[in-house]
Amino acid sequence: MKLMGNKRLLILMLGLICFIVLMGLTFGRRGYGTWPEKFLKDTVSWAQGVLYRPTGAVVGFFEDMSRLTTIYEENKVLRQTLSKYARDTSRLNDLEQTNKRLQDALGFTERQKQMNNYQFRTAEVIQFDLANNLITVNLGEKDGIRTNMAVMSVAGLVGRVVAVSPFHSDVQLLTGIDDKAAGESKAISVTVKENDQSYGYIESYDKEKQLLVMSKIDPRDPIKPGDTVITSGRGLVFPQGLEVGKVVEKHEGDFGITYVATIQPFAAFNHLREVFIIEVPELK
Structure with missing residues (x-):
């Protein structure tokens, strides 16, 4: 046991000596000069x-x-x-x-x-029924709305009230005017803003051309393309002075007795958000 202890001490001493020698050889030098390093x-x-x-x-x-x-x-x-x-x-x-x-x-x-002396009730469009040329607005009998009141937008005439409930009303658009629909569609008596001699009726709507048709125009009528068509007030529904559209062209009617004019509506019927229901105080 004493011999084994001496061997361990001897190995430890030799290792320490080798370590000191290795440090001495490498101290103060750069690089690795020897192969052990x-x-x-x-x-x-x-x-x-x-x-x-x-x-x-x-x-x-x-x-x-x-x-x-x-x-x-x-x-x-x-x-x-x-x-x-x-x-x-x-x-x-x-x-x-x-x-x-x-x-x-x-x-x-x-x-x-x-x-003029008209009163305008602002109504919001809440429903479109373009297949039947109708819109529904949020004013009704409780608001004083009655059938056959004229309706327009900022741009121009839109149509007339055809049905009323307590809180809503249905409006027939100008695109629904049909002279063949007896009792359901009323013609519009019109003139032009540029003179007081022109006169005729808007009785139908050309769906292909998307134009209103003004008929019963006298051959000597001075109406011409570019004129602004307005309501004449001679009918029982639409009051005077409401702008409808602009004349596109004028030509002879079917029998050559009267003339016909096509009218480009001012109102955009597919993009209505707010409309005005017109009340004429004199007719109350």
Whole structure:
């Protein structure tokens, strides 16, 4: 046991001496001049390289996952922000369009008040039935609306009220005028703004050309293309002075006795949002 203890002490002393000698040989020098130094350096570097590659890959994987999580959260926030921005932009555009329509409507009613003594009830279009040339508005009997009241938009004449319930009314559009529909469609007595001699009736609508047809025009009538057609007030439904459209052309009728004119309506019947139901105080 004493001999074994002495051997261990001897081995420890030799190792310490070798270590001190190795330090002495390498101290103060740059580079690796001896082959043991080179071997030791290469061995250590190789071992570090072997250990570093998988360790670096694992560390890089977790770093990439962390970055992906951060990017995902950032993208989620950006998508929510973009969605909110798009929603707010759409709402702003709707408000701007509504504000413009209401300003146009206000200007329209002010101009009409200066021209005549009519009262205009603003109504919102809540339903379209273009197959039957009808629209439904949100005013009815409770609001003083009656059948055969004239209806127009900011642009021009739209039609007339044909049915009324307590809170809603149906309006027949000008596109539904038909001289062959007895008792269901009323002709419109019209003249032109440019002179007080023209006179005729709008009795039908040409669906192919999308034009109103004005008939019973005297051959000597001075009406011409470009004239503005307005209601004459001679009928029992439409009051005087409501703009209908512009004359496109004038030609002879079927028998050559009277003339016919085609009229481009001012109102856009497919894009109605608000309309005005006209009340004539004198006719109450």
